[in-house]
Amino acid sequence: MGHDAPLTTFTPDMFMRNFAEAEPGLTRKGAIDESNRCLYCYDAPCIKACPTSINIPSFIKRIATDNLKGSAHTIMDSNPVGASCARVCPTEELCEGACVLNDTSETIKIGLLQRYATDWAIQARVQLFTAGESNGKKVAIVGGGPAGLSAARELARKGFSVVIYEAKPLAGGLDTHGIVSFRLPQSVSLWEVDQVEKLGVEIRTGVKVGVDVSVEELKSGYDAIVLAAGMGYVPPIGIEGERLSGVYDAIQLVESTKSGVPTLELMGQRVAVIGAGNTAIDGATCSVRLGASNVKMVYRRTREEMTAYDFEYEFAKQEGVEFSWLTLPKRIVGDELGNVTGLECVQMKLTGELGKDGRLVPMPIEGSEFIMPVDAVVVAIGQKRRTDLIDAFGLRHEWGVVEIDETTYRTSDPQIYAAGDIVFGSGKGEAMVVSAAQQGKDAAYAIIQQFLPQQTSVIGSVV
Amino acid sequence: MADLSINLAGIKSPNPFWLASAPPTNTGYQVQRAFEAGWGGAVWKTLGDPIINTSSRFAAVHFNGQRVAGFNNIELITDRPLEVNLKEIYETKKRFPNHAVIASLMVEPTQKAWHEIVKRVEAIGVDGLELNFGCPHGMAERGMGAASGQQPDLVLAQTSWVKEVATTPVIVKLTPNITDITVVARHAVKGGADAISMINTINSLAGVDIHSWNTIPHVGGQGAHGGYCGPAVKPIALSMVAECARDLNVGVPISGIGGISTWQDVVEFMLMGATGIQVCTAVMHHGFRIVEEMIDGLNNYLDEKGLASVTELIGKSVSRYSNWGDLDLNYKVVARINEENCINCNKCHIACEDASHQCIDMLTNAEGKAILQVREEDCVGCNLCSIVCPADGAIDMVPLESGLAPMTWNERQKVISTLNGSYSEAEVV
16 A cells, blocks of 8 residues: 555544535525625626526515515526526526626625525425426436436426436436535435426436337337436546556546445545546545545646636635646556556646647657656546437437437437437537526427427416 | 814704704713714703603614614603703713703693793703604604694794793704694794704604514504604605705704714705704614714815815705706706616616616617617606616716706796786796
8 A cells, every 4th residue: 555544534424524515505694685786687697698597686686575485486497407506507607707796896696596595495395386287298308417307397397297217316417416515415406306206207217228118118108208318427548557446437436425425435545636627626626525635636738728617626726636737647557456556647738739629739748757646546537428328219429419409409310309418519618507407498398399389489488 | 174063043062963852862871972972962852741661662664685774663752750861961961061962842732831841951951952843653642742743833832932931042843744844844933943953753654564464563463653764764854954944934043853874964954954963863773983974974075175164064055946846947968878887787778668768778889799878869867777777987967958048937837928818836846
């Protein structure tokens, strides 16, 4: 072993402490004061900046006037995963970034207000929506994440009979499994799942489409199918040592902390995280809170090129995460027992040339190889595409990105729609929960239009 | 630093800041604390036959998260024996000989009762008297306070009874719960009042609890109207001060009261004719120390304006306040939006669109930026957009040269009358 045994072990107590939600919610007075600062803009830019077009001035005014049920309804009406989004949305790039008070005084804390209202709804156990009268049509949804839940919710409100097929034991997708609990407690996502279930949507968990139920069964059993299976775990990085003990997939690492004390042991360990996106940050901060003695993010480019949001980067720094910029991992080094002992890296420099993605191209500096002594390596270099599943449905796709009609989200098979990360292509920024939710809604509206054309005039005008 | 001292109808005070007759002036302890804090004078909480107060007395109106936009009370006059109050007045005056101590008085409307109390109070040594003809609740039901203040002849009679024996200046405090305050003011003056003070509180019910359905406040499930004061009543008070100030038949100094909570409010009341002012609610909300901010702000303002004495403010805006019929109908202002300060909240657009004259357009300029623009030819100069605009300097109301000579409604009617032979002057107040 390349390190001393930890002095203490990771206890359930520490887990409770370290993985409880980090940012406190607003107090009642805080919420009243903040909501009263909102100007209640007309044709407000924050609404336009929200992918789900939440009527933000309205929900804030409802907080200010002590109508939390109305406020939560406004939020959740536009965004079926609005409680999760209150916590995970990059608000400074969306609603808060568009707030007219940005240059005048201080942006309204829209995310925190949204959390305040939805937290109230969670605690008050109110039922915000009701199912529509049955229209006899059946829709299968593959994947119970933000896109699938949103599609299901909108369809159920219009009287569709909806079944969600969810491979994991719990629905909610990334919100339930993939975002660190100290930012998004699982209970929040599960409440959103529950809200959808209460509309009569059946969620068959632990059922893998293509394995436990065939594509043919779905195609013959339902009038329409929404494919919202998201993406997979981290793909192989393609360097030596990847199978050593102590190498973790960042998504699986986070997932292991979501429903209780994880079995993996990072207490006192030195951890290298490969990647610089938001998942990498989650992997890094998760490692810190699992007791790692040192966490370094290893990235072949610089701060300028990293894709993680600013607030994520700031959060990681506050957590004590270190950054090794211009550092390319070459090989994971292990001992004779197959345990990680180090990460061989090479120093990089920016050439000054722009790559296809518009970012400066990094080049290795010859002879700069070195071994970073670490006990664990967390890999966060993207997510696998669900190519097998897409192929099983026989859908046209490009490198695992399902081809769709941009407005209807209809795939090459007219019976099948697709939404969420499964249609998220590279070069389109960050895959956001809030965008997935909107795509799910849009797919649902297209299905509603297909089967209930006489009702479509109502869609979109309902606030 | 300017001279802040005033002389209101012979009552001298180191500054224009007096405490109004109210809970903060209930005891010698409080008034002395107030003087230490910087208040120049205090009108002692109304003396008379001690009453019994209710428990649960105050309520407030909060607005958009701000506490105490308005304040409501059902407390009555002093609940302490006259001897106790007089003893404390004596002690206070002894400790603060240069501060103004005014005794507020309220007794049953008989000559004998007024003579008695005036003599007893003046014997102890006060700088002046204020006759409480304004308290709108409780005392009114006993024929005192607003009940007598709403009857001009009773105001006249009681004032003259007081003046028969008083040796110190007499201020008559007026109720706003009346159609035309100048009528009562004129009667007070006829009765010999040396000054008038206004306004007392306005009849009010602060609210109804939408969950218990009780009134706010309530006394064991039962409510009664109270008196309203605080920032919300300032415009009402200011207009009543202005009406009295410009009435030549009133013609006595005015002590301004009603929602004053900042130094700017003081300046406004004095410009509109008040010689001094009285404050209660701001102290109820913040304590006596609030006067420090008022004094400092007033001092800096006077210095900035190059005024040597605060008395130079008195009445300077009175001549600018008249009847609607005397306003120039040919004066024209229009709204102009300054793009560089506009934050694009579109509040002006929706206010104009829904509540005024639909003359603010939401456009996109050549660079593709959203802009708001006033169609000046359709703008009536109502000010609404500039009122709702939250951004400093984003909307100016700009006077336009109409090219027409000034013409008021009354002048216009006169001209028309020469054409058709009949004429009536508009007296729209």
